[in-house]
Amino acid sequence: MYGIFCGFNGGADVAKFVMNRMVYEVFRDRPITKSMTVEEVKDALLSKFRTVDLRYLQTVDDDLAQRLVLMDNPETNSDDISALNAKIRKGTTAFVVLRVDHNLYVLNCGTSLGLAFLSDRSVVRLNARVHDNDDPEEYERLEKLSVNPHSVHRPTRALGDYFRRNLFEEKKEFEGAKGEPVIAEPDLYHLEIDKTWKYLILMSDGVVQNLKDCGVEDILAEVQERLQIDTSVRSTAQGLVDAFGRKHDAAYCRVSSFHSRH
Helix, strand or coil, X not given: CEEECCEECCCHHHHHHHHHHHHHHHHCCCCCCCCCCHHHHHHHHHHHHHHHHHHHHHHCHHHHHHHHHHCCCCCCCHHHHXXXXXXXXXXXXXXXXXXXXXXXXXEEECCCEEEEEECCCCEEECCCCCCCCCCHHHHHHHHHCCCCHHHCCCCCECEECHHHCCCHHHCHHHCCCCCCCCECCCEEEEEECCCCEEEEEEECHHHHHHHXXXXXXXXXXXXXXXXXXXXXXXXXXXXXXXXXXXXXXXXXXXXXXXXXXX
């Protein structure tokens, strides 16, 4: 299993919780096995992801209860309320790639991006879209909720992020919203792979945003262009990290071989 978890609003601890819990769910609690069918694995992954989200939300139950009491006298308790607000606004995106024999399962909730490099120098994009207000489907989803899509900054799907999910009615910009602007419902993809699949590169939100900032509209085309001049698939992957991953503190890539053990 491979993954990238990008905390935001100070959510490094949320990212770590989600990462560790996802590993536990997949490998320890009714683990996913090679004997399962493709549909069984997909159903299990979605179920386990929702369990992880629920488990994290449960960790802030006491904070929410304390905040509710303090809100009876907000002026006197303003400092304590601010401290609790900082805790419950934390969130994380999640991008998980699970390999089971020749099947690859890709689960994305947020704005990270996955690519696979093949031995013939072709590139496969693992997730068709990222979850932000530039995505037509996300834009339409937010409009149907009577939410101005431009008021929902990336990511539009995440775990945690309580103020834009369960407590969205407290936010002025979401006044009149018919539902949660940010949701924790992932996209799930299934791909069949073979020995020609060589490298996997996972790009964080920061790298994806840096590519956009640099005027790169088609990330797949950018990678394919680099493959024509670089000496190896590995150097292309590293070149992306060097060119775009160092412009922002939250920008990083993970490069892995499909033939290494994880």
